[in-house]
Amino acid sequence: MFIYFHNKKNIYYKTKGNGISMVFLHGFMESLEIWNYIYDIFSKKYKVLSIDLPGHGKSFLEKKDSSTTTMEEVADTIKFLLQKENIEKAVFIGHSMGGYIALALAEEYPEIFLGLCLLHSTAESDTKEKKNNRIRSIKFAIDHYPLFVSTSINKLFDPNQLSSFQKELKFLKRIAISTPIHSVISFLRGMSIRKDRRFLLKRTKFPKLYMAGIYDLILPAKKLREEAKSGYNSYFIDVPTGHMGPIENPQKIVKVLESFMETIKNQDS
Numbered sequence: 001m002f003i004y005f006h007n008k009k010n011i012y013y014k015t016k017g018n019g020i021s022m023v024f025l026h027g028f029m030e031s032l033e034i035w036n037y038i039y040d041i042f043s044k045k046y047k048v049l050s051i052d053l054p055g056h057g058k059s060f061l062e063k064k065d066s067s068t069t070t071m072e073e074v075a076d077t078i079k080f081l082l083q084k085e086n087i088e089k090a091v092f093i094g095h096s097m098g099g100y101i102a103l104a105l106a107e108e109y110p111e112i113f114l115g116l117c118l119l120h121s122t123a124e125s126d127t128k129e130k131k132n133n134r135i136r137s138i139k140f141a142i143d144h145y146p147l148f149v150s151t152s153i154n155k156l157f158d159p160n161q162l163s164s165f166q167k168e169l170k171f172l173k174r175i176a177i178s179t180p181i182h183s184v185i186s187f188l189r190g191m192s193i194r195k196d197r198r199f200l201l202k203r204t205k206f207p208k209l210y211m212a213g214i215y216d217l218i219l220p221a222k223k224l225r226e227e228a229k230s231g232y233n234s235y236f237i238d239v240p241t242g243h244m245g246p247i248e249n250p251q252k253i254v255k256v257l258e259s260f261m262e263t264i265k266n267q268d269s
Contacts (some may be wrong), residue, residue, distance in 0.1 A: 011081060012058035013051040017043035020114065020261070021090035024050045025078070025098030027120075028187055029152065029176040031057030034095065037250040038257070046261070049085060051078065053101070055183025057175070067182075068189040073169065075105035091115040091264060095246060095259065096218070097187070099123075103197040106204060115207040115264045117257065120243045122219055122227060125196035134192040138185050148174045158215035158242035168247045201231030207267060208234040209260045211253070213241040236262070 014032065022042055023037045032039075032050040054074055055061030061069065078101065082090065091114045094102035099121025106113055126134065127233050141148040153173050157165050201208060211230040212221035221238045228236035237256055241248040 010058075011051065011054065011077060012062045013049060013081065014039075015047065015049045015085060017045070017047045019046045019089045020265070021047045021049060022261075023078070023082070023087070023090045023091065023092045024048065026051075026053060026056065026096040027096030027098050028191070029056070029149070029179045029184060030095070030172070031175045033057070033175060034172070034244075034246045038254055041254050042257070047087075049082075049087065049090070051081065053098070055186065056179055058172060060109040061180070061183045061186065067186050068193070069183075069186040070190045071100045071104040072108075073190075074101045075093045075108065078105055079109060079112075088112065088164055089114050089262065091117070093119060094121055095119045096121050096243065097191060100194050103200060104195070106200055107195075107197060110200075110204050110206070111241065113204065113206045115181065115209070115260065116204075117211060117260060118207040118224075119211045119253070120213055120216055120219055120245060122224060123196070123198045123201060124227065125194055126192050127207075131192040133186045138188050141181060141184050141188075145181055146177065149173055152176070155217050156243040157248060158213070158240075160215060161248075162241075165248065168244070172244065172247060197226065198230065201227070201234055203232075205233060207260070207264055209243065209256075210234065210236045211256055212238045213243055213245055214234070214238050215241065216243045218243045235263075 026034050031050050035050050039048055039050050052059040089112050092102040099118040102116055103123055153176055208231055210224050213225040215225055224237050228234045239245050239252050245253045
């Protein structure tokens, strides 16, 4: 486990294993802890890098409440971290917001990508309605932060199985409530203004995998399937989860990623 200092921001991460590099980027109000099971599995065969994004987990974000953290800013930090770890090429797995950051990185540095998995994520920018919802969420978070966290986390799981995920809900809420409110506000603003990067699906040659949750209330699988169809060398698979596949069904996520890694290795040979 390491702490990396870049532009006065301490970025906490852990890395383990050898071979092809895999970089795991978590989502909004999460931490690298969501990858624990998956990290342990893949670090036996590959070099795995799991990162607490700025302002999340144990990583620091030196921002004021009125600021905005863009996906490009975070992508820049990730790039410096890769250089520090001497990682020239990698497969990136981005969960939700982590996918937005990976796409920002892919636009600027496509040559470092061996592959990209958008796990419950999209290359599309926010709709006007979604932007308005994020702005409204800022006031909700400021006025009622614990309730904001609880409501937000509940929506991430398969609504039909919510009662079965009490341990997982508690785990994720613990991580979310520890996220500083200034980080939450800053990233809500950043996500609302993020660029539409669907053009990258056709422009980039590396393999791209969309993994969508059948019961996802945030990003419907049907919409993501259509988005994936527009890409070059793009694949789509749905999994029986909500928006939190890495926690709801990590075993299934591992199986899909194992197949994706084999696809990448075969294309590279």
